[in-house]
Amino acid sequence: MNALELKKQFPILQQEINGHPLVYLDSAATSQKPVAVLDALKHFYEWDNANVHRGVHTLGSRATDAYEGARDKVARFIGAARREEIIFTRGTTASLNLIASSYGFGVIEEGDEIVITPMEHHSNLIPWQQLALKKKAVLKYISLHPDGNIDMEDAEKTITDKTKIVATSYVSNVLGVVNPVKQLAELAHWHGAVMVVDGAQSTPHMKVDVRDLDCDFYAFSGHKMCAPTGIGVLYGKKHLLESMEPIEYGGEMIDDVGLYESSWKELPWKFEGGTPIIAGAVGLAAAIDFLESIGMDEIHRHETQLAAYAMSRLSEIEGVTLYGPRERKVGLITFNLQDVHPHDVATVLDASGIAIRAGHHCCQPLMRWLKASATARASLYLYNTEQDIDRLADALIQTKEYFG
Template structure:
């Protein structure tokens, strides 16, 4: 099924914005939702709505079954060994904080090292920064190549026997490069370190096999992969999750509560305190079904084709600066138009119905490394077409002409 055929499943795409057909190119921030996901969430509330793991009545049992069926779909999607290694969270941010608090702060000491990069999204940067401050550990950065990519030589030079945690992105939300996770995992493990992977831009766009990658933790959010907002996934190897203390305490995650101490449920429920995001999990399961039917390899192939098509023409435009590798990029292009603030550019494009992102993309250390204050980003997904790329490029040229006249 090609992109044009897939678009029929996305109601939001069939509208006009500012008198023009919507061209949605902000998928790196959040993706649109197919009718299958919307209907799955709707059906839960209409037919099954009940809390899970608590009641013995029929609706409670049905809701629990659907909730845990969604967990199994996630397990299969990333090829985890067991559902106990799949924790539902509120999103990638919560997952990172869970490990930064419950694992890192409990195990690190002065002299230990947390290794990361300046490319990271703030959600995979600040929790580790704060964990280092709290424990006295050293916060270290892998130096970048000229185009912002990570070389294995640089990884080998940075990770030492003092390194305990390596926290890194799978695919950059700014540069669009894919990190060699499997090879970095091997290097980290040779030094006795664990590898935490931010897969927020990875899981929606490429096939993920956590056993093949041999990462210790991997996390992603549903809303970037055709699923609902407010729910994400933390994968962790059982032995490491068992060493991790929960960050939230309360109902659902407890085993026994005494007056002066308590014990926790077994994995994964010890990390899921309170009423979980039941409808969100069911919606995520429906999103995974949708993506699996298309095929992650096909999604990745389509997106890379769109990026290459757009890049070829953008690199030939005067005054357009593209950041990151020029070839073999994932689903996005980050750029600037000379002498034009990206917010102004995004506003002009929006007047033509084209939605892009503008700002620091929650990556201020990377913006400083690039020597810019902000940038524009066009990010593609499975339902975008070459015709939409043409509209975007035409809009970029019109914006260039408009601002050229303003500044002339």
């Protein structure tokens, strides 16, 4: 894989910021979009734009084919057994809230346990926290090792026969660890619980097979994997989705409506009330084609090598603290520069045309565990190069000198 050549396919990366060529190191927040995805969106709006499912005219049929074709493509991309196990949502947050509000609300009773970890993004923490409060359930946390990896011995003690739901990220958006979700799923199922996986930071960067993981639910967003914002996916095992009630009501998701009661469509449409995110699904399908043309294993290999180079370069800089395990399987580097606030670091880097993220990354409990109010984060993707890392390292050295 030639990252320099790939970068040419991303128009936004060809610009200068503050007089410097842009180095974009914030793909964990949102990735950039290649020409192939931009062209797919343009073509849809110029040629096929219509509402789906109900129209019998040509544009409506073409739009429906594109939308439902995207569902088929997503199912194959993540290894789902059936197309009806793919629900289109606004993103990972919406998917996780749907699980908590529908499945969780239906099965959790007073005294039941919900098990998560301290590293969770707020979107995979607050829904379970609020469900536990409403249902008077017990929210429990699996401990972490000092390097941020999950303590599996503690997991075996924390997950019990009272546990109904286990939820964790596949990849931490701060620590960069790849969590053992397959082993956690086995443990959850042994105790009769379901396994929920936040795949926002894993799906763009590695090959995912939900059947091999044997997770019960899996959620991810399109905008972190070269697709547009506003489109996401909830995968759920068919028998679980069939047992759940919709949480949004309106057009598209109904079978029959009477004056006093209604019935719902079959899967997947009972969870897709209203006009769906048609163009977003078209863009997601184009993004999957683009990523598969490169190869998910090749993308993962490139990022692993680049992350190792970044960890090496940044560890050479005196005063830089790196968080998470030294060996990285994904391209996400979280750090702090001694005596300089992360927001100041990000501001100075931006003056050199380098875009990173700074703050608590929607992980305030994890920040407290790290004993840091905030951190800086450089997140890599298929279009990043060693030259980008060199620019980052040189700019951090200059930032350090600037602040004395």
